[in-house]
Amino acid sequence: MQVLKGKAIMEQIVAGRLCFYRRPVPQVQLYTQGDWRHEANRFHQAQQTAILELNTLYHRALNQVGDGVASIFLIHGMLLEDHDYVETVRGLINGQGATAEYAVQMAEVSFAAAFAAMDSPYMRARAADIRDISQRVLRALMGGRQMLLMDEPAILVSDDYLPSEVMDFDQHRLLGLITRKGSLDSHTAMLVRAYHIPAIVEVPLTPRCEGRLALMDGYTGDVYIDPEQEQLNQLRELYQANGRPKGLALSVN
Incomplete structure (x- = not known):
């Protein structure tokens, strides 16, 4: 033993x-040969899909365990609309010709690393939230579902x-x-x-x-x-x- x-x-x-x-680790195309505006629109559509999914999770958790814990998914929704996060994704799409998928992956890596490097244990733990919301947007972009x-x-x-x-x-x-x-x-x-x-x-x-x-x-x-x-x-x-x-x-x- x-x-x-x-x-x-x-x-x-x-x-x-x-x-x-x-x-699972999604395999994404790095750069687009098309119009960056199309990729930006794809990102915003996936973002809205993810926010709707998080709202569903919020109400499910609210009914099962109460508002205190359910609010986690409201926080995730706010993170998805955070100006710095959104502009990082848009900047990669517009400035570097990245696909929406690759831009979301890079934003995930950057923001999760920034949180993980913080002194506060509470703030370090927020890295998982960034990874969670980013993975949700990626699934929306790639048409996948979370199968557990x-x-x-x-x-x-x-x-x-x-x-x-x-x-x-x-x-x-x-x-x-x-x-x-x-x-x-x-x-x-x-x-x-x-x-x-x-x-x-x-x-x-x-x-x-x-x-x-x-x-x-x-x-x-x-x-x-x-x-x-x-x-x-x-x-x-x-x-x-x-x-x-x-x-x-x-x-x-």
Whole structure:
């Protein structure tokens, strides 16, 4: 058995197989041979489509978890209309002949890096929001959809998760989330707490753990790889004896 240390978002315990979530990377054309005005119009149409989608997410979250958390998607809408962000995209299209897709990708890289370099942990966490809105605009431009279906129940592992991905995962099969990076101050963490999804961040998992059984201890932030049934039983008894949630269904499958 291997024990890895992380930082827990939710005080929950869950066991399941690890599945690495690999976010698709769109392949885009860099420069257009056509009229830059056409590309600018494509961007603005995709921007409006993304804002409408965010409004739908806002109302869904509002009904499920309340205004405090749902406002994340109002903030995303405001970021999409931010003057500096929009003008960066338009400048790349107009000044360099970039396609709308490439301009959005470059704006994502630039703004996310700027947030990630800030001193405040809260502001650093906003880099994920920039990536989220940019990926949404790219999907609108390229006609894609966010497909986050799971074949079987699993604990998903990734470097990090974008806020809207929390809304799109199959909640019936999602056992928990583990990130190798991530942040306790992110909007993703706020959504995870609101939806009571077991989650631990900053866990140094490697791809060779794919498919292996893991136990997430949300009280300590520990992740146990290949735990034995006896150890699972001891952990369950420990938390039950200390008044923690009872009836933990922990078993080695």
